Amino acid sequence: MNIVIIGAGYVGLVTGACLADVGNRVTCVDHDPAKLDALQRGQVPFYEPDLDAVIVRNVAAERLSFAASLEPAMRHADIAFIAVGTPATEDGSADLSHVLAASAELGRAVERDTVIVVKSTVPVGTCERVQRTIDAELRMRGVPWRATVASNPEFLKEGSAVDDFQRPDRIIVGTDDPQAQRLLAALYAPYNRNRDRLIVTDVRSAEFTKYASNVMLATRISLMNELARLAEKVGVDIEAVRHGTGADPRIGHHFLYAGVGYGGSCLPKDVRALARLAAEHDQSTPLLDSVQAINDAQKRLLSAKIREHLHGRLEGATVALWGLAFKPNTDDIREAPSLVLIDELLRAGATIRAYDPVAAERVRQAVPDARLQLCRNARAACEGADVLAVVTEWREFKSPDFRWLAQTLAQRAVFDGRNLYDPQYVEDCGLRYYGIGRGRRE
Numbered sequence: 001m002n003i004v005i006i007g008a009g010y011v012g013l014v015t016g017a018c019l020a021d022v023g024n025r026v027t028c029v030d031h032d033p034a035k036l037d038a039l040q041r042g043q044v045p046f047y048e049p050d051l052d053a054v055i056v057r058n059v060a061a062e063r064l065s066f067a068a069s070l071e072p073a074m075r076h077a078d079i080a081f082i083a084v085g086t087p088a089t090e091d092g093s094a095d096l097s098h099v100l101a102a103s104a105e106l107g108r109a110v111e112r113d114t115v116i117v118v119k120s121t122v123p124v125g126t127c128e129r130v131q132r133t134i135d136a137e138l139r140m141r142g143v144p145w146r147a148t149v150a151s152n153p154e155f156l157k158e159g160s161a162v163d164d165f166q167r168p169d170r171i172i173v174g175t176d177d178p179q180a181q182r183l184l185a186a187l188y189a190p191y192n193r194n195r196d197r198l199i200v201t202d203v204r205s206a207e208f209t210k211y212a213s214n215v216m217l218a219t220r221i222s223l224m225n226e227l228a229r230l231a232e233k234v235g236v237d238i239e240a241v242r243h244g245t246g247a248d249p250r251i252g253h254h255f256l257y258a259g260v261g262y263g264g265s266c267l268p269k270d271v272r273a274l275a276r277l278a279a280e281h282d283q284s285t286p287l288l289d290s291v292q293a294i295n296d297a298q299k300r301l302l303s304a305k306i307r308e309h310l311h312g313r314l315e316g317a318t319v320a321l322w323g324l325a326f327k328p329n330t331d332d333i334r335e336a337p338s339l340v341l342i343d344e345l346l347r348a349g350a351t352i353r354a355y356d357p358v359a360a361e362r363v364r365q366a367v368p369d370a371r372l373q374l375c376r377n378a379r380a381a382c383e384g385a386d387v388l389a390v391v392t393e394w395r396e397f398k399s400p401d402f403r404w405l406a407q408t409l410a411q412r413a414v415f416d417g418r419n420l421y422d423p424q425y426v427e428d429c430g431l432r433y434y435g436i437g438r439g440r441r442e
């Protein structure tokens with residue numbers, strides 16, 4: 001098939017590259033000249049494991065190309081995906097300006113009957129707005145073409161996006177149009193062979209399913225974080241509790257980790273957007289409100305623990321910080337817990353020596369403060385530091401040399417924001433250990 005993707009970000013680029021990889025001809029369209037320039041030079045503008053190889057392979061095979069505008073690719077397009085950003089606005093609602101601008105552009109560029117697929121995460125009712133926007137442009141042009149809008153929310157995870165796209169656990173398609181349904185079933189057939197993962201619903205249910213999935217994940221994290229706070233008070237290790245509760249198949253082990261809160265470009269904004277949608281329909285959302293409040297507090301927990309260990313004296317202290325990305329295997333720092341910790345430490349007068357395998361440059365641009373020193377590796381970050389805080393669970397942080405840390409960190413303490421370490425072992429090596437919900441009887 002001939003495919004056009006609007007928006008060459010994490011979702012659009014992965015979708016485009018993977019669809020090209022199974023034989024489709026794909027054009028990824030993006031407005032950002034820097035991004036486009038990088039892609040045309042064969043560089044992926046962000047870090048995502050395995051993505052560069054898929055892009056290089058398909059550009060070489062002439063199945064994947066990049067463009068600044070929809071013409072001429074729309075002349076041959078069977079399907080056009082909208083995969084532009086839907087960030088949060090001031091009031092928490094999803095900013096649909098990019099989606100609606102892309103829709104208007106599509107209406108001006110459609111040159112044949114085309115299925116338009118909204119992949120961006122959008123509130124219920126948005127696909128209908130997209131349809132109206134495109135139809136208005138088509139009417140103005142007086143052309144006979146039909147654009148059929150369908151919803152197909154994306155569930156890939158940054159850090160394993162290529163694998164997630166190629167081996168999805170579900171493919172949600174929202175449409176009432178049999179032709180669009182057939183076309184999308186054919187498009188996704190390569191990923192749907194050993195069992196049927198295609199779930200076809202009406203458009204609004206598909207839009208809602210994406211938000212429902214993300215708020216469930218966020219709720220699980222905030223619930224674990226609330227339990228962790230109590231565990232700490234009553235002398236219980238939340239890690240033991242996690243193993244015990246996760247063993248129940250109705251609960252399961254995934255996404256059950258206490259930590260420094262969820263971040264990234266999806267969970268925070270999607271929880272806010274769903275709460276906002278409810279407010280617009282005069283429905284209160286006490287649970288979603290608590291999920292957000294717990295998460296906001298959780299992001300500030302580590303700085304409070306560090307302050308306490310240093311007897312309130314953060315001014316002049318040096319904190320080594322391992323991990324800046326909102327999770328491992330990505331350089332995405334959108335709403336990362338590290339940014340809250342950095343902000344609190346800098347405002348309290350501390351110096352930070354930070355290391356992240358791939359996200360350092362993005363943080364440098366976001367926080368241009370000389371007291372945030374970006375270091376070349378994990379050990380270098382600890383040199384001259386008083387304490388160490390671990391915020392992202394990159395593999396290389398999982399088994400550090402604690403004896404070396406005990407000799408290096410002046411105030412001999414590790415703040416484990418992801419519960420990576422065995423508290424007793426760390427303390428046996430001569431360090432004070434602080435985790436999230438790692439209560440123990442003294």
Ligand code: NAD
Nearest residue numbers: 007008009010011030031032084085086098120121154158
């Ligand atoms: P992103 O910010 O990485 O990329 C969006 C891209 O769209 C940018 O490159 C931007 O330049 C481009 N763009 C905006 N308007 C355009 C236009 N009119 N024409 C051409 N290009 C345009 O965003 P993302 O992280 O890929 O997310 C895209 C959508 O997918 C969002 O709605 C997000 O919620 C959803 N989503 C994201 C993820 C994820 O892990 N990132 C996962 C599932 C769903």
